Amino acid sequence: MNKQTETVLNYHNRTKHRLERYAKGPESIDWEDQPDQFRRFSGCDIVTLPKPGAELDPLFTDLDTPEIIPPKPLNLVNAGLLLELAFGLSAWKQYGPSRWALRCNPSSGNLHPTEAYLISTGNDFIKSGVYHYVSHDHSLEQRCQFAGNLPDSGILIGLSSIHWREAWKYGERAYRYCQHDTGHALGALRYAAAALGWSVELLAEWSDEDIAKLLGLDRTDDFKPLEQESPDIICRINTHADSKLLENTLDTNTDSSIKPPLPSGEGMREGFQKSVNRERQQYEALLESAQSGTWFGLADSLRAYHLYQWPIIDEVAIAANKPRTEEPEWQAVRQCIIKPTCTKTATAIIRQRRSAQQFDGKMSPLSQTDFYRMLAAVLPTTAAFEHWRWPPKIHLFIFVHRVEGLAPGIYALPRNHDVLEPLQAATLADFDWQKVAEAIPLYHLYSGDCRQIAKTVSCHQPIASDSAFSLGMVAEFGETIETAPWLYRRLFWECGLIGQVLYLEAEAAGFRGTGIGCYFDDSVHEILGFKDDKFQSLYHFTVGKPLEDKRLETLPAYGHLNDVV
Numbered sequence: 001m002n003k004q005t006e007t008v009l010n011y012h013n014r015t016k017h018r019l020e021r022y023a024k025g026p027e028s029i030d031w032e033d034q035p036d037q038f039r040r041f042s043g044c045d046i047v048t049l050p051k052p053g054a055e056l057d058p059l060f061t062d063l064d065t066p067e068i069i070p071p072k073p074l075n076l077v078n079a080g081l082l083l084e085l086a087f088g089l090s091a092w093k094q095y096g097p098s099r100w101a102l103r104c105n106p107s108s109g110n111l112h113p114t115e116a117y118l119i120s121t122g123n124d125f126i127k128s129g130v131y132h133y134v135s136h137d138h139s140l141e142q143r144c145q146f147a148g149n150l151p152d153s154g155i156l157i158g159l160s161s162i163h164w165r166e167a168w169k170y171g172e173r174a175y176r177y178c179q180h181d182t183g184h185a186l187g188a189l190r191y192a193a194a195a196l197g198w199s200v201e202l203l204a205e206w207s208d209e210d211i212a213k214l215l216g217l218d219r220t221d222d223f224k225p226l227e228q229e230s231p232d233i234i235c236r237i238n239t240h241a242d243s244k245l246l247e248n249t250l251d252t253n254t255d256s257s258i259k260p261p262l263p264s265g266e267g268m269r270e271g272f273q274k275s276v277n278r279e280r281q282q283y284e285a286l287l288e289s290a291q292s293g294t295w296f297g298l299a300d301s302l303r304a305y306h307l308y309q310w311p312i313i314d315e316v317a318i319a320a321n322k323p324r325t326e327e328p329e330w331q332a333v334r335q336c337i338i339k340p341t342c343t344k345t346a347t348a349i350i351r352q353r354r355s356a357q358q359f360d361g362k363m364s365p366l367s368q369t370d371f372y373r374m375l376a377a378v379l380p381t382t383a384a385f386e387h388w389r390w391p392p393k394i395h396l397f398i399f400v401h402r403v404e405g406l407a408p409g410i411y412a413l414p415r416n417h418d419v420l421e422p423l424q425a426a427t428l429a430d431f432d433w434q435k436v437a438e439a440i441p442l443y444h445l446y447s448g449d450c451r452q453i454a455k456t457v458s459c460h461q462p463i464a465s466d467s468a469f470s471l472g473m474v475a476e477f478g479e480t481i482e483t484a485p486w487l488y489r490r491l492f493w494e495c496g497l498i499g500q501v502l503y504l505e506a507e508a509a510g511f512r513g514t515g516i517g518c519y520f521d522d523s524v525h526e527i528l529g530f531k532d533d534k535f536q537s538l539y540h541f542t543v544g545k546p547l548e549d550k551r552l553e554t555l556p557a558y559g560h561l562n563d564v565v
């Protein structure tokens with residue numbers, strides 16, 4: 001085992017919450033001292049984006065078949081909408097003198113370590129260069145001006161994380177949460193793009209070093225010590241109908257629907273090859289543009305005292321640094337096999353997404369159709385995963401509490417047929433692995449009331465037991481990390497992506513979800529029977545009927561912009 005792999009595995013084991021002690025975090029928190037949620041760079045030109053809040057026509061159900069959505073033209077209005085629907089504010093909440101913003105993308109502890117950048121490569125509505133998105137102001141700060149246009153016009157989106165923003169509250173475990181948040185942001189970006197008739201292409205070949213160069217994150221003097229950003233992801237936004245690499249075939253064969261499908265159709269393959277070549281050329285051209293460009297601005301201080309420091313986060317970040325890689329090509333997309341019943345627009349669902357703080361533990365059961373639809377929506381060949389280029393490595397173990405027609409108990413949804421047998425072999429011998437649904441690969445393992453267990457293993461949080469169901473996202477872990485230590489991050493991203501799908505699907509069904517980052521890792525493994533690190537639970541989630549906290553006032557997302565004008 002190489003040194004980096006060892007560092008990542010040590011980090012993972014050391015940051016497990018255990019029933020007898022939580023992972024290392026700050027001993028006390030001064031809430032007045034919370035790091036600024038909104039990064040700003042002083043000394044940049046500001047591009048004010050058109051007024052946020054526009055509604056788009058596509059229904060949430062249309063996002064299952066994004067190729068039927070006419071693509072919106074690429075201009076400042078629609079680029080602004082993309083950023084707003086992915087990373088913008090969705091509301092303000094107020095309780096007494098406290099007021100805090102919520103965003104379309106969720107974040108553990110609402111700390112929002114993820115920063116978003118727009119890269120323009122030759123458009124008439126905005127100069128070519130790199131821009132930092134300020135969600136609070138719905139504006140762009142121009143960090144870099146490229147010397148000229150690139151051969152391909154269009155936009156890219158880059159994501160980075162300020163680890164310290166999360167570590168301020170969560171200490172050593174924060175690095176995991178930053179990765180979850182990146183996955184959620186990637187999911188949010190895909191939904192936003194699909195609502196505009198666009199698609200997201202994850203440029204997974206990029207090394208972290210090169211992403212840092214492109215986004216200007218390697219310019220250490222531009223950032224305060226301990227407040228740097230770590231590079232995560234670069235995506236191209238395809239804004240034309242012909243660049244959507246989709247093959248939609250309605251396939252109700254459940255086994256093949258969870259296997260990574262092969263591209264088919266000569267035209268499709270050719271189109272894809274062109275896109276791969278274009279990608280390679282654009283990689284070099286983008287790097288060159290950033291390196292020869294003119295950079296502006298200095299990151300403002302996040303205005304919080306660095307009382308505690310967590311050097312292990314820097315260590316794992318270095319060990320999980322991604323080099324430049326060759327990546328698999330494309331996976332075909334199939335229509336989701338169960339339709340949602342929702343009649344709302346996509347923009348309405350995206351903006352109403354929230355985390356439930358409390359559930360109605362006496363709710364009438366979630367309908368089986370809605371439950372199966374939510375599970376069908378997280379299968380890897382659905383449109384929500386069109387930008388995810390790898391076979392799935394995350395599988396669901398579900399504590400069913402209140403679902404119509406299903407006995408309460410433990411169920412499994414392997415998202416890849418190939419992993420069914422290894423999962424069966426790794427879990428408790430008592431589990432019966434009875435397939436319970438025709439359309440989706442859902443297996444019954446054990447009948448019994450699991451509410452208390454679910455709550456206990458989720459750091460005693462009642463949201464895990466008062467819901468219709470809660471679940472653990474189990475990763476194919478050991479072998480993946482040994483293949484390459486930076487895949488550690490990708491596992492968490494995949495979890496975040498699944499979480500984002502569940503958040504929106506829950507809203508569409510008239511329910512609500514909440515991500516659960518706080519759980520006792522090895523207690524979950526014990527319940528399922530895992531004895532080693534072949535499989536590890538990396539994220540939890542819960543869905544139920546929310547109880548509103550009537551003490552909280554809800555204010556419009558961008559009302560404050562009107563105040564300024």
Ligand SMILES: Cc1cc2nc3c(=O)[nH]c(=O)nc-3n(C[C@H](O)[C@H](O)[C@H](O)COP(=O)(O)O)c2cc1C
Binds near residue numbers: 102108353354518
């Ligand atoms: C990775 C992640 C982990 C989370 N863990 C928990 C948790 O353990 N308990 C909880 O009540 N909420 C949890 N949340 C919900 C966040 O607190 C919530 O997203 C944040 O407060 C912002 O609120 P919003 O989702 O309504 O926008 C988590 C969210 C994410 C994305």
